[in-house]
Amino acid sequence: MRDLIHKLPNVQMRPAIVLLVLSICVLIIAIGMKPVTNYANSASDLENNIPKEFADWKLAPQLIPQVSLVSDNNLQNQIYDDVLMRTYINKSGAKVMLALAYVKEQRQDVKVHQPDICYPAQGYQLLQSQLSTFDIATNQSPIVGKNQIYISSSHREAVSYWIRVGDGAFLSGLQMRLKIIKDGLFKQRFDDGMLVRVSSELQSDADTEKLFNLHEQFLNDLTSSVxxxxxxxxxPAAI
Structure with missing residues (x-):
């Protein structure tokens, strides 16, 4: 027993106490900086809160299956708190597919999925992608997003989208992650997130610009109706 005691390390009380105090201080700081509020202050309920008819638009049959909002359909209900997928038609016969995906608390490991990931994962090839600024009448400044063209074995789609995280719009996973960390640390707030995606079947290259303009008009009509x-x-930054 005496030999065993001699083999035990000598513990210096002063460094141990300093380490204990530092650990307690770090724990207190971590608790103090933990987000305590949500950017979202009400339930989404997209099915009831997004109108079925507005301006020149009304619901239409879903003839073309919409691309899933996640790369794996089994994950959709695990990732998103609310999802809405509809097709609208105007008096001229133009159709727009609307997809909304909402997350109440955007954490670092739970982010709204970008179409850049979901479309290729479901067999689509990206033909064109460009940054776009959507001039939305209800917003103080244009919203940054993307206009894209995808092709599958059966058809082509023109896609327009933006992703809102908290009070901003972002184009990459890194930008979203930095926003989440920043607001969590300095505003003690959980950001929510929303993917706003519209798409249309593209018949010919000559229709590309026309469809992107149609998407912007649709988004203006939609945001003006809620x-x-x-x-x-x-x-973001609605007024």
Whole structure:
């Protein structure tokens, strides 16, 4: 027993106490900086809060299956708190597919999925991608997003989208992650997130610009038709 005691390391009390105090201080700071509020202050309920008819648009049959909002359909209900997928048609016969995906608390490991990932994962090839600024009448400044063209074995699609995280719009996973960390640390706030995606079947290259303009008009009509509370879900910095 005496030999065993001699083999035990000598513990210096002063360094141990300093380490204990530092650990307690770090724990207190971590608790103090933990997010305590949510950017979202109400339920989304997209099915009831997004109108089925507005401006020149009304619901139409879903003839073309929409591309899933995630790369694996089994994950959709695990990732998103609310999802809406509809097709609208206007009096001229033009059709637009709308897809909304909402996350109440955007954490570092749970982010809204970009079409750049979901479309290729479901067999589509990206033909064109460009940054776009959507001039939305209800917003103080244009919203940054993307206009894209995808092709599959059966058809081509023109896609326009933006992703809102908290009070901003972002184009990459890194930008979203940095936003989440920044607001969590300095604003003690959990950001929510929303993917706003519209798409249309593309018949010919000559229709590309026309469809992108149609998408912007559709998004303007949509955001002008919802209440201020629901507008905050769709766009950053709504006024």
């Amino acid at each position: 209440t201020a509370k629901n507008l905050k879900l769709l766009v």
